[in-house]
Amino acid sequence: MHVVVNAAMSVDGKLSSRRREQIAISGPDDFDRVDQLRADSDAVMVGVGTILADDPSLTVDDADRRAARAERGDPENPARVIADSRIRTPPDATVLDGRAQTYLLVSEAAPPDFIEEMEDAGAYVIAAGQDRVDLTTTLAKLEGDGIDQLMVEGGGELIFGLLEEALVDELFVYVGPKVIGGRDAPTLADGDGFIEDFPEPELADVERVDDGVVLHWQF
Ligand SMILES: NC(=O)C1=CN([C@@H]2O[C@H](COP(=O)(O)OP(=O)(O)OC[C@H]3O[C@@H](n4cnc5c(N)ncnc54)[C@H](O)[C@@H]3O)[C@@H](O)[C@H]2O)C=CC1
Numbered sequence: 750m751h752v753v754v755n756a757a758m759s760v761d762g763k764l765s766s767r768r769r770e771q772i773a774i775s776g777p778d779d780f781d782r783v784d785q786l787r788a789d790s791d792a793v794m795v796g797v798g799t800i801l802a803d804d805p806s807l808t809v810d811d812a813d814r815r816a817a818r819a820e821r822g823d824p825e826n827p828a829r830v831i832a833d834s835r836i837r838t839p840p841d842a843t844v845l846d847g848r849a850q851t852y853l854l855v856s857e858a859a860p861p862d863f864i865e866e867m868e869d870a871g872a873y874v875i876a877a878g879q880d881r882v883d884l885t886t887t888l889a890k891l892e893g894d895g896i897d898q899l900m901v902e903g904g905g906e907l908i909f910g911l912l913e914e915a916l917v918d919e920l921f922v923y924v925g926p927k928v929i930g931g932r933d934a935p936t937l938a939d940g941d942g943f944i945e946d947f948p949e950p951e952l953a954d955v956e957r958v959d960d961g962v963v964l965h966w967q968f
């Protein structure tokens with residue numbers, strides 16, 4: 750599986766404010782670039798923190814891109830993948846609206862009634878890991894289901910979890926013209942943080958987009 754992380758951050762490295770509400774950091778050209786990345790992916794993944802904060806659709810906006818996917822025999826939209834260790838996905842989340850297949854990755858501590866509720870809401874549930882989703886195992890299961898190209902949109906907890914397990918192949922970061930600040934505002938990689946063996950990606954490209962810049966890193 751090839752894993753591509755994409756996120757937009759402020760000048761000071763924040764994905765959102767301390768209120769964890771969705772903030773438009775990208776401009777129109779960057780949102781279009783993100784839409785193309787989605788269209789090129791078999792699945793788009795976020796953590797449940799992003800579901801609760803943003804209630805995203807994770808679908809492809811552009812009708813021509815959806816048509817091109819259908820023409821090559823793919824579903825119009827990539828599948829959606831939610832990592833949810835502590836069982837917080839609301840059954841009325843937009844990702845459960847039936848517009849694309851939705852996988853819910855949970856830990857083995859997920860109660861059977863929650864799994865049943867999510868399956869009734871249309872999700873395909875994969876459980877691995879004691880108290881926290883085992884990302885290596887669950888991504889391998891997704892690959893077994895035909896997901897070769899996985900795009901991850903955030904947030905910072907999930908991105909750190911993937912980096913910790915050395916699962917990231919490429920990282921696109923849009924740095925937009927805003928300063929957000931705040932010690933409790935989410936950053937690109939949160940979690941416990943590294944204290945040694947820091948991942949050191951190579952800079953593959955830098956492109957000016959809207960009033961900011963896209964950094965392309967390879968691991
Ligand atoms: N600017 C941008 O490009 C984006 C911004 N955001 C922002 O990020 C914030 C949400 O981010 P976070 O609170 O960090 O939540 P998150 O979206 O990273 O989700 C964290 C959750 O993922 C689940 N998870 C399961 N297994 C995990 C593992 N092994 N490692 C890590 N997490 C695992 C856990 O239940 C954990 O609580 C919101 O404010 C949202 O607006 C989110 C996506 C993109």
Ligand SMILES: Nc1nc(O)c(N)c(N[C@@H]2O[C@H](COP(=O)(O)O)[C@@H](O)[C@H]2O)n1
Pocket residue numbers: 755756757771772773774775776779780783795799803804805806807808902903
């Ligand atoms: N690329 C990007 N730029 C920003 O400025 C953002 N705020 C985000 N946020 C993420 O975009 C997704 C929105 O999804 P839908 O358009 O509702 O499908 C979601 O993952 C946000 O957290 N991204």
